[in-house]
Amino acid sequence: MDSKSKSFSKKLYACWHPVGYSQEIKADKPFGTILLDEPVVIWRTSDGTPYAMRDLCIHRGTALSLGWVENDCLVCPYHAWQYNNKGACVLIPQAKKIEIPSKAKTPRYHCQEKFGIIWVALEDPEFDLPVIPEFENTNWKLVNTGPFNWKCDSSRQVENFTDFGHFPWVHPGLLGDPKRPEVPECKVTTKGSVLHYSIVRPEAKNSNDFPIFANDNVVKPERKSVYELHLPYTIVLRLGWGGNKGMVYFFTSQPISKNACRGFCIIGRNYNFNEPDTILQEFEKVIFDQDKRIVESQRPIQVPFDLSEELHLKFDAVALNYRRAMKKNELYE
Numbered sequence: 001m002d003s004k005s006k007s008f009s010k011k012l013y014a015c016w017h018p019v020g021y022s023q024e025i026k027a028d029k030p031f032g033t034i035l036l037d038e039p040v041v042i043w044r045t046s047d048g049t050p051y052a053m054r055d056l057c058i059h060r061g062t063a064l065s066l067g068w069v070e071n072d073c074l075v076c077p078y079h080a081w082q083y084n085n086k087g088a089c090v091l092i093p094q095a096k097k098i099e100i101p102s103k104a105k106t107p108r109y110h111c112q113e114k115f116g117i118i119w120v121a122l123e124d125p126e127f128d129l130p131v132i133p134e135f136e137n138t139n140w141k142l143v144n145t146g147p148f149n150w151k152c153d154s155s156r157q158v159e160n161f162t163d164f165g166h167f168p169w170v171h172p173g174l175l176g177d178p179k180r181p182e183v184p185e186c187k188v189t190t191k192g193s194v195l196h197y198s199i200v201r202p203e204a205k206n207s208n209d210f211p212i213f214a215n216d217n218v219v220k221p222e223r224k225s226v227y228e229l230h231l232p233y234t235i236v237l238r239l240g241w242g243g244n245k246g247m248v249y250f251f252t253s254q255p256i257s258k259n260a261c262r263g264f265c266i267i268g269r270n271y272n273f274n275e276p277d278t279i280l281q282e283f284e285k286v287i288f289d290q291d292k293r294i295v296e297s298q299r300p301i302q303v304p305f306d307l308s309e310e311l312h313l314k315f316d317a318v319a320l321n322y323r324r325a326m327k328k329n330e331l332y333e
């Protein structure tokens with residue numbers, strides 16, 4: 001990427017970011033999105049491999065995502081120039097006999113498909129994606145929820161996912177109990193680009209509408225949550241209630257722009273296989289909508305990485321450590 005167009009920290013371009021669920025990127029239809037203010041087109045060759053390129057035709061600046069796929073090439077919708085999977089223009093139908101100018105290309109980005117999500121890195125990626133053995137195990141069933149489009153920076157969406165103190169107030173009766181609002185202390189260990197921490201905290205009983213957690217027949221249920229926060233915007237959360245039943249929440253946020261992000265949340269569990277996926281999907285829609293209203297109101301729109309700018313108490317240890325680690329890894333200017 002040319003440096004003049006950069007408005008985020010340099011390192012952020014060298015991270016894997018989610019850009020869509022696998023099902024959103026169809027075999028025959030290019031998919032346009034924005035990543036860190038950069039227009040990106042994702043498309044698949046006939047063997048299903050996804051590719052990511054700048055969503056801009058060098059000829060007249062048209063969005064390639066409006067085009068189509070033919071001969072394992074991405075075809076511009078305006079004059080049908082064809083780009084191969086390296087981003088090189090290989091056919092100009094208006095002048096088949098001329099030599100194709102070397103300038104006729106569009107930048108190609110790193111692209112991979114993992115956990116049923118397409119990931120893009122605009123520059124050589126520095127951190128690996130997490131390893132989640134449960135997601136490879138057939139005793140676990142996965143449900144995709146969202147995506148959740150919020151008008152805020154990804155840092156705010158991620159921090160909200162890590163925040164314990166709001167559960168009884170923003171999600172009363174679903175994730176927390178206002179009669180038990182205390183947050184236990186939580187020790188955070190940072191190893192490289194990953195924060196590790198865990199907490200046992202009060203939980204609301206399952207509601208009749210959403211019988212999704214394995215806390216049945218308990219008067220004051222508690223859940224154990226074990227977190228890995230992978231910088232910059234990915235969280236692996238393992239939930240347990242003391243028995244063999246468990247859940248894994250995989251949450252990751254696409255930084256679209258400074259005031260827009262898109263969250264993907266995959267939920268795996270080793271129980272309740274017969275429950276329709278829609279129960280979890282509707283539950284998460286309710287939860288994320290409750291959060292969205294609050295988070296979109298936060299100012300500044302991006303988490304302030306200067307620690308003196310907001311007021312941190314002891315139970316905010318995760319946010320403090322997240323902000324420190326993001327700064328240390330130069331993921332913010």
Ligand code: FES
Pocket residue numbers: 057058059060061062076077078079080081
């Ligand atoms: S604008 Fe793309 S081929 Fe002309």
Ligand SMILES: [Fe+2]
Pocket residue numbers: 160166167170171287291
């Ligand atoms: Fe929340």
